[in-house]
Amino acid sequence: MSTPASKTDFAAVSRLSADIDLFAEGKATGFVRVPHSVHRSAYGWIPIPIVRIKNGDGPNVMMQAGNHGDEWEGQIGLGNLIREIEPKDIKGRLVILPSANFPAAMAGQRTSPIDNGNLNRSFPGNAEGTITEQIAHFIEHVLLPSFDYSFDFHSGGSSLSYIPSALAPRHADPEGMKKVVGMLKAFGAPVSYLAAAPQGGGRTFTSASARQGVISMGTELGGGGLVTARSLKVAEDGMRRVLSHIGLLQGAVPPPSPTRLTELGGDDYYVYASDSGLFEPLVDLGDEVKSSQPAARIHFHDTPWRTPAVLPFKRDGLVLCKRVPARCERGDCLFHLATDTTG
Ligand SMILES: [Zn+2]
Numbered sequence: 001m002s003t004p005a006s007k008t009d010f011a012a013v014s015r016l017s018a019d020i021d022l023f024a025e026g027k028a029t030g031f032v033r034v035p036h037s038v039h040r041s042a043y044g045w046i047p048i049p050i051v052r053i054k055n056g057d058g059p060n061v062m063m064q065a066g067n068h069g070d071e072w073e074g075q076i077g078l079g080n081l082i083r084e085i086e087p088k089d090i091k092g093r094l095v096i097l098p099s100a101n102f103p104a105a106m107a108g109q110r111t112s113p114i115d116n117g118n119l120n121r122s123f124p125g126n127a128e129g130t131i132t133e134q135i136a137h138f139i140e141h142v143l144l145p146s147f148d149y150s151f152d153f154h155s156g157g158s159s160l161s162y163i164p165s166a167l168a169p170r171h172a173d174p175e176g177m178k179k180v181v182g183m184l185k186a187f188g189a190p191v192s193y194l195a196a197a198p199q200g201g202g203r204t205f206t207s208a209s210a211r212q213g214v215i216s217m218g219t220e221l222g223g224g225g226l227v228t229a230r231s232l233k234v235a236e237d238g239m240r241r242v243l244s245h246i247g248l249l250q251g252a253v254p255p256p257s258p259t260r261l262t263e264l265g266g267d268d269y270y271v272y273a274s275d276s277g278l279f280e281p282l283v284d285l286g287d288e289v290k291s292s293q294p295a296a297r298i299h300f301h302d303t304p305w306r307t308p309a310v311l312p313f314k315r316d317g318l319v320l321c322k323r324v325p326a327r328c329e330r331g332d333c334l335f336h337l338a339t340d341t342t343g
C-alpha cells in the first residue's frame with residue numbers, strides 16, 4: 001500500500017510487506033514479513049512464504065492455501081507448482097501464498113497458536129489488530145486488489161472429511177455464473193458445488209475477493225488432517241487445468257475430468273450433534289440419503305446403559321462432508337449434504 005495521504009489514513013496502512021517485487025517480470029521467491037516482537041526475538045518478523053511468477057501480459061492470478069493451517073493438499077500442491085512452473089510456461093502473473101496463515105500451518109492447526117485467530121473468519125482484517133487480523137488486512141487490501149482471479153485451496157481440516165470438491169459462490173449476473181461454472185468444470189473435482197453469494201460484511205476470503213472485484217474459486221479437497229494420493233492428484237491436476245482455462249498456463253495440461261455440479265443450501269443440509277458423546281456414523285461419504293433417514297447415533301459413554309440419540313437427515317442429498325473424530329460435543333457438525341443443480 002502506498003504512503004498515507006494524511007494522518008487519518010495511517011491506521012489503514014499495513015505493517016506487512018513482501019520482500020520481493022510482486023509485479024516484476026520473472027520468478028522470485030521470498031516472504032511476507034509480519035513484524036512480531038516477542039521474548040526470543042525483539043525485532044523479529046514472521047516469514048510467510050510468497051512466490052511471484054510473471055511473463056508479460058495476461059491474467060493476474062492469486063493462489064492461496066493454508067488459510068486454515070491443518071489443510072494440506074493445497075499447501076503441497078502449490079509447493080509442487082512453485083517448483084515446476086517457470087515464467088516461460090505462463091502468460092500473465094501468478095502470485096502464490098501456499099501457507100497464508102503461516103503460524104497455524106507450522107503448528108498444524110486450523111487457527112493461529114499466536115492469537116487463536118481463524119484467518120477465514122478475520123476478513124476484512126485490521127491493520128492494527130492481532131497477527132491474524134493483520135494478515136487478513138494485508139491479503140484483502142494490499143494483495144487482492146491487483147488480481148483478476150483468486151483461488152483458495154481448503155480441505156476438511158482435522159475435524160471434517162470431504163469428497164474432493166471445488167466450490168464457487170453464486171453470482172447475480174449470468175456472465176459471472178458462466179465464468180465460475182466454467183472454472184469449476186475445468187478444475188474437474190469429483191464434485192463441485194455452488195455456495196450462496198457472499199454478503200458485503202462477510203469474514204471469509206471469498207467475501208474479501210468479492211469486495212475487491214476478484215473472481216474467486218475454492219476447494220474442499222479431503223481432510224481428516226491427512227493427505228491421500230487421490231486427493232493430491234485432484235488438487236494438482238485441477239490447479240493446472242483451471243490455470244490453463246483462464247489463459248495463464250500455456251501448453252499441455254492433464255486431460256479433462258468430469259465433475260458433478262451440486263449446490264449447498266441452508267440449515268437443512270447439515271446434521272449437528274444434539275449431545276456430547278461418541279459419534280457413530282450410519283452412512284458414509286458419497287452415499288445418497290433421504291429425508292428422515294438416520295444419519296448418526298450419539299453414544300453416551302459416561303452412562304453407556306442409556307439409549308443413544310438418533311439424528312436424522314432433514315432432506316434428501318449426497319453426503320459430501322463427514323466429521324472425522326468420534327468424540328463430539330453438542331453443536332459439532334457431523335455431516336453436510338449437497339444436491340444436484342444445473343447452475
Ligand atoms: Zn479451510
